[in-house]
Amino acid sequence: MTTLVWFRNDLRLADNPALAWACARGEVVPMYVLDEVNVGHWPLGGAGKWWLHYSLKEFAQNLAGIILKRGDAREIIPALAQETGATAVCWNRRYDPAGIACDRDLKELLRGMDIEVASHKANLLFEPWDVQTGAGDDYKVFTPFWKACMDKAASIGTPLPAPKVQVPAKLPASDKLDDWGLLPTKPNWAAGWENLWQPGEQGAQIRLQAFLQEGLHGYAAGRDMPAHNHTSRLSPHLHFGEISPRQVWHATQNAMSHDKALAKDGNKFLAEVGWREFCHHVLYHAPALPEENWRKQFDAYPWEDDRAALKAWQRGQTGYPFVDAGMRELWHTGTMHNRVRMVVASFLIKHLRTHWREGENWFWDTLLDADLANNAAGWQWVAGSGADGAPYFRIFNPITQGYKFDPDGVYTRRWLPELAKLPTQYLFSPWEAPAEVLAKAGVKLGETYPRPIVGHAQARAAALAGYEIVKTAKGD
């Protein structure tokens, strides 16, 4: 019996329930659809396209063939099922609103054609509808959510091995990956990225093992220091499903069981995986999360619309070195350290009083790990409009944050070579440096590096004043 396996963000052989299910039935026709229709407001961003290209390239090799099609999945899948004589179609579930709607339509369509349809849990540890409060509601605060998850950790189960995949000798015609134009050309802003990242299932496993061996010990404290290698850097692999959260969970538990000293770091890391679960939980129960304030009172916030300021932020030219370092890391590598993400997001939202959606859009286009749930929930969290959000008065001081989390200035100097010779004392606020110090470091403010586009104290006061308006606004 032939099964059509529709791969989406689950580009892996191991621990892939849909693939395992299909293999148990017989022959497998693997396929991927570059669907630019069923995406809501969120067509794949530039960085994501780059990753997808290489991920698909490796995946096709591992599978010994995959059918690539571009277009509306609701038309392509039924047609291909018919062409291949598949008696079943299966996939792993996704949780974005447009994807859910598409899958629902397809299910009905295929069943009407007398084709069996099976969807599987693969990309989350816990289905969003399976985690409920005592009253049967969805969770809105992380800590009790994760506690409820941990109470049923036994349900996570064991990762599945990679199955033996029988692909028919003759597959229907496929697009050529290179014809999809997923890689940037003019200009090639991703030059050298292949040295930084290894997209694909193998790269994901290598990354996980490297993290468990080199990064996990000391993770709880080290994860906040952007100059150190204590973060897992698994997020793009997880986003594209080259590794499953269940594999991450088991490997981490395994490491913890062999070294009791890893308990604190391991649980902290798993809680971060828990935040990924929480973000998906929130998105599933509030599908407008990427577009609308989760707390309606924030509709009253008096946002600024300063295009020049937004551009300065995007380009890493705000005059606040810690912020600019992060934005340039993002542009040059397709990622940004988590601590710095919070600082740059706080700066855009609170210092520049720019709507969080501007930041969300920029991250969506430039982050390799851009993920609808994580991105939306993260930005709303910083804005204070989201689930379990930061209180309004938490306004990161971009100077203090630099001193605190990049005490030697290693990270900041790496991304701002024009300030490399500045003593650390002035690195995070060069405008405070005496003229002779600037001269000695070869810094000309306003020429080699910008003056701050806003004053910290002034911007902070303006942000707080904005929240006064939110405070008096009615909820829904």
Next chain:
DNA sequence: TTTTGAGTTGTTCGA
């Protein structure tokens, strides 16, 4: 139903 305790990641001010 009502009550109670708690809530990822911070900053500033004044004693």
Next chain:
DNA sequence: GTCGAACAACTCAAA
């Protein structure tokens, strides 16, 4: 220089 309190009240979740 260090340390605790204030920054608001609100919403959430469970007892």
